[in-house]
Amino acid sequence: MSEVLLDHEPMIRLVISAAVFALLVSAEALFPRRPQTIGRLVRWPGNLGVVALNTVLMRVLLPTAAVGMAVAAEARGWGLFNTIALPVWLALPLAVVALDLAIYLQHVVFHAVPTLWRLHRMHHADLEFDVTTGLRFHPVEIALSMGIKFLVIAALGPSALAVLVFEVLLNATSMFNHANLRLPAGVDRILRRIVVTPDMHRVHHSVHPEETNSNFGFNLPWWDRLLGTYRAQPRDGHEGMTIGIEQFRTRHDLRLDRMLIQPALGPASGYPINRESGG
Numbered sequence: 001m002s003e004v005l006l007d008h009e010p011m012i013r014l015v016i017s018a019a020v021f022a023l024l025v026s027a028e029a030l031f032p033r034r035p036q037t038i039g040r041l042v043r044w045p046g047n048l049g050v051v052a053l054n055t056v057l058m059r060v061l062l063p064t065a066a067v068g069m070a071v072a073a074e075a076r077g078w079g080l081f082n083t084i085a086l087p088v089w090l091a092l093p094l095a096v097v098a099l100d101l102a103i104y105l106q107h108v109v110f111h112a113v114p115t116l117w118r119l120h121r122m123h124h125a126d127l128e129f130d131v132t133t134g135l136r137f138h139p140v141e142i143a144l145s146m147g148i149k150f151l152v153i154a155a156l157g158p159s160a161l162a163v164l165v166f167e168v169l170l171n172a173t174s175m176f177n178h179a180n181l182r183l184p185a186g187v188d189r190i191l192r193r194i195v196v197t198p199d200m201h202r203v204h205h206s207v208h209p210e211e212t213n214s215n216f217g218f219n220l221p222w223w224d225r226l227l228g229t230y231r232a233q234p235r236d237g238h239e240g241m242t243i244g245i246e247q248f249r250t251r252h253d254l255r256l257d258r259m260l261i262q263p264a265l266g267p268a269s270g271y272p273i274n275r276e277s278g279g
Contacts, residue, residue: 009067009164010059013171020172024131024179033182033198034239036128042251047132049256054142062146069153070163079157092165095158097220099166102152104223106145107216114268119144121271122262124212125248129205134178138263173219177201196221203234207242209271211235245271 110120119141126133177196196217204215214231224230234241
């Protein structure tokens with residue numbers, strides 16, 4: 001089973017990601033949450049360009065990805081889930097929840113350490129908020145994130161199936177919660193109890209640092225509520241709020257080449273948690 005998943009993991013992820021992307025792009029066109037002053041022709045070449053670059057680099061540098069690490073951990077008996085006997089119906093959701101908590105904590109750390117914020121702020125420097133924002137991450141951040149994920153998988157020992165389910169969910173929910181999508185208020189209120197919604201995560205992309213440092217969850221919304229980082233709404237309202245950070249606010253900064261060198265530009269000040277001066 002594990003070897004079969006390893007062989008077909010790239011195609012499974014590609015097909016599901018493409019289907020979710022197409023569905024959300026269509027939904028954004030039909031039910032937009034905010035008018036966008038910067039069109040897709042300006043933003044999407046850079047955003048989708050970095051996705052293509054990340055995909056190629058990860059497949060070259062780490063061709064087996066996280067599922068391969070799960071297969072290796074299982075073969076060597078590494079990790080918690082490989083040392084205790086649990087039925088699949090229980091082990092799989094527990095592993096997915098544990099991996100999601102690890103991603104939440106990693107996200108907080110990338111906001112807390114100025115050097116890591118330099119990498120992560122490329123994601124926040126998008127001047128609009130739509131499905132492509134959920135895929136816009138610096139290649140070095142992607143590589144570091146994968147390394148952290150490998151360590152977590154080695155420590156937890158989740159099954160290859162659990163890791164694949166988590167990876168598919170994380171990718172799909174990242175696109176969903178970054179979508180420029182208007183949900184009825186009642187639907188949003190119910191949904192954000194079980195999954196991070198676009199209105200919940202959009203607060204995290206506010207230009208105000210205290211809002212940028214809230215709502216860190218990508219998939220499950222529980223960690224923000226339990227750990228005190230939840231903020232229900234942006235202070236300027238969803239239509240009136242400014243997306244992005246104080247730096248990199250020109251259309252020139254949306255080009256792929258400029259996005260890739262952002263970690264080396266300017267101070268890492270203002271946004272890292274508890275950090276007010278440059279770094």
